[in-house]
């Protein structure tokens with residue numbers, strides 16, 4: 665599954681610092697301004713992250729897909745870090761599909777691409793097949809590497825269908841992220857991860873996993889034991905342990921790196937991440 669020059673001990677740590685679900689009022693330490701985001705990204709890069717999964721906020725700290733802001737964010741992250749910049753095309757559950765397609769106008773290195781609709785707590789995260797196929801083809805045209813987000817086992821089957829219909833992504837690599845433990849999606853358990861990994865199409869060249877909330881540790885440990893990569897961040901979990909809030913995203917990256925070290929993995933460099941994912945070389 666890993667046929668690149670990147671050695672198997674190299675661990676891709678992706679940080680998802682903000683997300684779209686938590687309010688600034690509930691969590692003042694959530695990085696919602698551009699300055700806060702760039703500072704968080706720099707701290708996470710220093711701690712061992714190689715990719716950043718980005719959701720932006722407006723001046724009132726509300727989730728936003730504003731095109732100008734997205735482009736400024738990509739530019740600021742490129743200026744301030746060497747991280748692979750991945751923009752979320754998932755946005756918030758309230759974002760219209762049309763606006764989500766326009767995210768690629770900001771020309772990130774990578775974009776998230778969720779492989780199907782899922783219940784999302786009390787809401788619905790809508791990803792109808794025609795939207796998925798259109799976004800995928802747009803990513804191929806724009807030379808943006810998708811990260812396939814798999815919230816459910818059915819999403820793995822949908823990935824098979826997408827590759828059959830539309831071929832390989834730009835860059836020729838196929839990277840997936842299991843997003844586990846969302847209420848409405850697959851549970852954040854070792855058994856679910858093992859089933860998901862077993863069902864991956866052979867074209868998949870790398871995968872990571874993230875567990876939402878209290879599933880963050882079991883999913884991270886299971887992913888390491890299966891040779892996968894890790895995504896962590898305040899998009900996915902807001903406590904280090906019961907009652908202990910995350911103060912900085914870098915704490916979660918540091919913990920992921922420490923877990924990786926126990927499994928004899930070392931953090932992947934940003935250059936290795938670009939090779940692993942097949943993203944365009946840094947300008």
Ligand code: KMH
Nearest residue numbers: 684752754755756757776
């Ligand atoms: N905020 C969720 C509704 C993604 O970034 O692509 C969707 C999400 C997935 O976070």
Ligand code: ZN
Nearest residue numbers: 683752754899
């Ligand atoms: Zn996201």
